Amino acid sequence: DVKVTQSSRYLVKRTGEKVFLECVQDMDHENMFWYRQDPGLGLRLIYFSYDVKMKEKGDIPEGYSVSREKKERFSLILESASTNQTSMYLCASSFGDRNTEAFFGQGTRLTVV
């Protein structure tokens, strides 16, 4: 079974803190994605990576950065957390082939106070 593992299920951080969300996949997938899930807005793409050290902005990259130093690991970084970044964060991965499905992690619910 494909496994996408996010390091934390729940996080509570203070405004202004630097926050790291970690994601690891065990299927040797080329593509990795970070989405944000908010009620009524669905899933919105923050950043994605198609190879080690490669990244591209998604639809809502402002206030976020990412790092992919190894193929299996993709990190989302909130440089200075703000209350409007309180949300559910979902990591996903897929093969680089154009016709494959994306597999999601269980999500990290981040609360910024």
Place this chain on the structure above:
Amino acid sequence: QQQVKQSPQSLIVQKGGISIINCAYENTAFDYFPWYQQFPGKGPALLIAIRPDVSEKKEGRFTISFNKSAKQFSLHIMDSQPGDSATYFCAARNSNAGGTSYGKLTFGQGTILTVHP
């Protein structure tokens, strides 16, 4: 700009009834339309997917209907069960997008389905 619009936001159905969730898209380059199912505390998981060369795809109690000319597709859950209670997301992807964008999924807003026993 919301490229995939999903309705309704929430849906309550009695056990044994039919659940119908609708999605409409704008980008005619989309060529892959998956539906994801998400249970509380879990990440979304692929439920069923369709490509625009067919008008319908059925897997068990789940059916996708696709109308290319109207740019709409829908999920039908026959004989709905309490275990189907979850959030459902439609999505779309342009598999032929240039550069590295081909893997990007655009999601609808989600539908919270509750099936009463």
